[in-house]
Amino acid sequence: MQGQSKLQPYYLIFPAILVLFLIVGFPLVYGIWISLTNMNLVNFLEPHFIGIKNYIDVLTSRQLFQDIVRTFYWTFVNVFFHVTCGLFLALLLNRKLPGKNIFRVLIMIPWAMPQYIAVLAWKNMFRTQYGAIDIIFNKLGIENIAWLSDPSWTFTASIITNIWLGIPFMMANLLGGLQSIPNELYEAAEIDGITRWQKLKSITLPLLKPVLTPAIVLGTVMTFNMMNVIVIMTEGSGSSQTEILVTRVYRTAFSYFSYGNAAATSVIIFFMLAAFSSLFIKVTKGDKGVYD
Amino acid sequence: MKGDLFNRGDGSLKIIFCYIVLGLMSFVCVYPVLNILSIALRPGSRLFQTNLKIIPDNATIENFRIALFERDFGLWLFNSLKVASITTIITILVSFSAAYAFSRYKFKGKSITMTSFLLTQIFPAPMLLLPTFILLKYFGWLNTHLGLIIPYIAGAVPFCVWTMKGFFDTVPYSIEESAYIDGANLFQVFFRIITPLSLPAIGVVSLFAFTGAWNEYIMARQVVSDEDLITLPLALTNMQGQFNTEWGVFAAASIMTAVPVMLVFISLSKFMVGGLTLGGVKG
Numbered sequence: 200m201q202g203q204s205k206l207q208p209y210y211l212i213f214p215a216i217l218v219l220f221l222i223v224g225f226p227l228v229y230g231i232w233i234s235l236t237n238m239n240l241v242n243f244l245e246p247h248f249i250g251i252k253n254y255i256d257v258l259t260s261r262q263l264f265q266d267i268v269r270t271f272y273w274t275f276v277n278v279f280f281h282v283t284c285g286l287f288l289a290l291l292l293n294r295k296l297p298g299k300n301i302f303r304v305l306i307m308i309p310w311a312m313p314q315y316i317a318v319l320a321w322k323n324m325f326r327t328q329y330g331a332i333d334i335i336f337n338k339l340g341i342e343n344i345a346w347l348s349d350p351s352w353t354f355t356a357s358i359i360t361n362i363w364l365g366i367p368f369m370m371a372n373l374l375g376g377l378q379s380i381p382n383e384l385y386e387a388a389e390i391d392g393i394t395r396w397q398k399l400k401s402i403t404l405p406l407l408k409p410v411l412t413p414a415i416v417l418g419t420v421m422t423f424n425m426m427n428v429i430v431i432m433t434e435g436s437g438s439s440q441t442e443i444l445v446t447r448v449y450r451t452a453f454s455y456f457s458y459g460n461a462a463a464t465s466v467i468i469f470f471m472l473a474a475f476s477s478l479f480i481k482v483t484k485g486d487k488g489v490y491d
Numbered sequence: 492m493k494g495d496l497f498n499r500g501d502g503s504l505k506i507i508f509c510y511i512v513l514g515l516m517s518f519v520c521v522y523p524v525l526n527i528l529s530i531a532l533r534p535g536s537r538l539f540q541t542n543l544k545i546i547p548d549n550a551t552i553e554n555f556r557i558a559l560f561e562r563d564f565g566l567w568l569f570n571s572l573k574v575a576s577i578t579t580i581i582t583i584l585v586s587f588s589a590a591y592a593f594s595r596y597k598f599k600g601k602s603i604t605m606t607s608f609l610l611t612q613i614f615p616a617p618m619l620l621l622p623t624f625i626l627l628k629y630f631g632w633l634n635t636h637l638g639l640i641i642p643y644i645a646g647a648v649p650f651c652v653w654t655m656k657g658f659f660d661t662v663p664y665s666i667e668e669s670a671y672i673d674g675a676n677l678f679q680v681f682f683r684i685i686t687p688l689s690l691p692a693i694g695v696v697s698l699f700a701f702t703g704a705w706n707e708y709i710m711a712r713q714v715v716s717d718e719d720l721i722t723l724p725l726a727l728t729n730m731q732g733q734f735n736t737e738w739g740v741f742a743a744a745s746i747m748t749a750v751p752v753m754l755v756f757i758s759l760s761k762f763m764v765g766g767l768t769l770g771g772v773k774g
Contacts, residue, residue: 207677211592212604214585215648222645223611226622230614233621288516291509294498304757305517308524310698311752313706313724316745319731320523323530331526334543363519371698372654375691379661409657417650420613427709449617458621465618472613477606 234462246459253463262439262447270423270443273358277422280362282415285369290403292370293377303374310367318431321360322347347432350440357432357441361425369414376410377403412483416476423472444468524749531555531742554739555747563718563726564744571705571723572751574636578643578704579697586648586696590655591685595664605656608649616709624713638714639722643707647700654699658692659685690762701755723748 234253238246257263288306292299309317324331325346333343346356384402393401404411426445433441442450444464452461497506525545532550558564592598593605623642624633632638666688667680675683686693708724715721721729727748730741 205598208592208596208598208601211596212589215589215608215652216604218585218641218645218648219608219611222623222626222642223614223619225626226619227611227614229622229625230618233618284516288513291513294509295496296506296509296513297496299513300760302513302517303760304753306513306520307756308520308749308753310702311749311756312524313708313727313745313748315706315708315724315728316527316748317523320527324523324526331522331543363523367520368699371695375654375658375695376661378691379658406661409660410654413650413653413657416609417612417653420609424613424615426615426617445615445617448615452617462618465615469610469614473610476609476613480606480609 230462231466233458234466236459238458238462240456243458249459253459254467256460257463257467262442265439266442266444266447269354270445273354273361273443274419274423276358277361277365277425278415278418281365281369281418281422282411284362284366286373288366288370289373289377290399292374306370307367309364310371314364314427315431317364318360318428321356321363322432325356350438353433353438354429354441357429360432361422361428364428365418365422369418372410372414373407376407379410380406408483412480416479419475419479420472424468524746527742527745530738531746533739554737554743557737558740558744558747562730562740562744564747566719567721567723567726568751570636570720571748574639574643574722575701575704577636578640578647579700581640582644582647582651582700583693583697585644586651586655587681587693589648590652590659591681593652593656594659595667605653608652611645612649620710620713623710627714632714634715634717634720636715636720639704639707639711642710642714643700643704646707647703650699651696654696655689655692658689662688694759694762698756698759702752705752 233246235248235250236246237249237252292303292306312320323329325333327333327343327345327347330346332346336343344352346352380403384406385398388398388402423443424445426443426449429441429443429446430449433446445468448461448464448468451457451464529545529547531554532552533547534549534551534553593601627633627638627642630638632641662685667684670680670684706724708722708728711722711725712728715725723744727741727744730736730744
């Protein structure tokens, strides 16, 4: 781009950096500092520096390994269904189908509902005897499942709810990406007699990559750190068997008021996700454009 | 006729299959919401019933009337609309410009800046609450809408930048190049060329910023305590927190909270319709 100031890109990104630095930069550094102190409800205003004791406590706790495994499982299952269902629906809605706009609006509804309300609605559906799912199971003659009292089923119920919540977002995102692929490419490919699978593999997915990569990375990060669903779903029946890392942070901070310990767990989460994101972007070369 | 309505080469079976899948998915998406509607339509405040009727016996819109006229629904709606629309507009402007820089320029520190944008999203939200609170207090933004808007923008910008950057990458540079050669400046390129070509991305990103601000309540609860300033989701959680929850009114208010988002989506979805780049490259 000749004739333009070398500083121009910096001017363009400056407002974004300013906002992020202000609102995320300080809290992040502050969080790391708390993780090195013994801050809790008693010495909330005068926490003492205790070095890496919180990290040792977190890393040696027996729960940690199970929580990590459960978090990976939670994240993988959710993101897998978000991406596959989202992509499948986006491909269907990218076709010529009369009346598809109605479907598109209906499928967006889970995203439009306030999350808090949506999760309560699902919790209501999972209730024994009065819940819609139980009533349907009864009519079909399937044995009732104790969704909300058996922790492993509560966890499954949370996964189902979260998959439901996340599909519209992924679909809208991918649909936006699909729209940018020129039709001419498909027409040319059809003349060459390409199969449907090849079309998906060699045109759609590569051209969708610049949209798909950030969607997967951010989807993973958001799912990993999604606490609303599990916290609301397990309210009143909490159990260590439904805990993922972020709900553990939430409970350590707001039920046990052990801020130092919660902050240390957060920093550990931060490094795990940072490693994942940079690796994923490097492997998929997601920061490069398709025409680079 | 068939050739105009559907994709070429699609058999009737395939078309029927598409409709069945879409119909089924729509049902799954809508059903839990219908459940809330059903609670809202029940007389009194009955949370439970043992049948699957969506329209209950003795259905009434009394709960909607109470939510609308006996509660401050209008005020909450205004607050939410204000916070969410300002958040959306500023987020779009800020992200658009940053994403353009990331997509079109090579500059020192580009890769690390993009990665650090992403990193700001990965520190767990519950741990950001306390420091954000301290920060907002320091700026005197507690109990103001600005105290909500600024953090919401910060929460939405990284995703929006990445998504728009990805989208800009798929738009060939050749169009802008010829505009620059013809003597257009950066702003003309922004508004005359890039904006019309990236409407689908702007649509998705606006929706993301809007719904994020519209539905957030955990931070809002820390920042805003003044009754005149609370937003809809905050009002809803307050209603539920009360000693005796009026489930019917709560459900009616919940349904009405989702309506504006649906309207925003419907109005944005026109932009998300394709065929835009195609014309651009040819011209």
